[in-house]
Amino acid sequence: MESLSTAEKGTSASPPAPDRLARSLPQLEALAILLVAALIFYLLYLVFMAVPNERVMGAVQRIFYFHVGSAIACYCSIGAVLIGSLAYLGTRRRVFDCISEAGAEVGLLLSTMVMLSGMIWARPIWNTWFHWEPRLVSFLLLWMIFLALALLRRFGEPEKIPQHCAVLGVLGAITVPIVVFSIRLLPQIAQLHPQVIENRGLRDPLFVEAWAVGTIAMVCLQFLLVYMRTRIGMVQVRLMELR
Amino acid sequence: MEQVPDTFPWMFLGYAVLWGLMVMYLLSLGARLRRVERDIELKGRPRDTP
Numbered sequence: 585m586e587s588l589s590t591a592e593k594g595t596s597a598s599p600p601a602p603d604r605l606a607r608s609l610p611q612l613e614a615l616a617i618l619l620v621a622a623l624i625f626y627l628l629y630l631v632f633m634a635v636p637n638e639r640v641m642g643a644v645q646r647i648f649y650f651h652v653g654s655a656i657a658c659y660c661s662i663g664a665v666l667i668g669s670l671a672y673l674g675t676r677r678r679v680f681d682c683i684s685e686a687g688a689e690v691g692l693l694l695s696t697m698v699m700l701s702g703m704i705w706a707r708p709i710w711n712t713w714f715h716w717e718p719r720l721v722s723f724l725l726l727w728m729i730f731l732a733l734a735l736l737r738r739f740g741e742p743e744k745i746p747q748h749c750a751v752l753g754v755l756g757a758i759t760v761p762i763v764v765f766s767i768r769l770l771p772q773i774a775q776l777h778p779q780v781i782e783n784r785g786l787r788d789p790l791f792v793e794a795w796a797v798g799t800i801a802m803v804c805l806q807f808l809l810v811y812m813r814t815r816i817g818m819v820q821v822r823l824m825e826l827r
Numbered sequence: 828m829e830q831v832p833d834t835f836p837w838m839f840l841g842y843a844v845l846w847g848l849m850v851m852y853l854l855s856l857g858a859r860l861r862r863v864e865r866d867i868e869l870k871g872r873p874r875d876t877p
Binding site: 640641642643644645646647650654693696697700701704705707708709809812813816819820823826 | 832833834835837838840841842844845848849852856859860863866867870
């Protein structure tokens, strides 16, 4: 009991919670940043120093490792949006809204990266920036959902933003299975987007290693960004409540 | 002998866009963090009495 009362006294004398949250960077957080940085440097080494040139496409094929990794990380972001939205609708706790907001923001970044890198890759290989086929159109729809979430956060009715975003986030998450399975809607001959993994797999073991490292690195980076953005969002919420 | 197409400029452009976007986002996160820290400092500072 004595120790508890001492702890309570200590808590009351310590700086306010937002102050502590914003200023202290736990060792675990620093370790996560180092881990992600190491993974990305290793990926860059693999992509630019180890992996051989692809026979048909040449150097531009090296976009693949970040393009696919970012796409999978983007699906994880919409996962964060879905979990945050459902939890917010169930409990009405602001922390879940912050997770949903962070997932949507990071998802918008990653989906933009996927769209732009895909377009730049497509231009020399398909001789077009964009093609109206199931995979590209469904991914464009996912990007628009992330954009809609960002616009709703910016211009929505302040009191209803969390509810509206949560509902849109849950509905938007339905798009992901459509994007993933869209490639099977039409036969390979009818679409430009390749079915590399499903059909032949990657030929060189170094291609597989770079692809796996790229996916792990981008997913870890996504989790780190969502975590950091959630923390900033939580501090902002507490500051708003203090005003 | 097969000729591998020279697509290096497209690869360079692709990576420039990818990392440009990532750096811009990290900078915006840093700016928001600084703004929040400034707000916290303003909150903690005692108000001047007229």
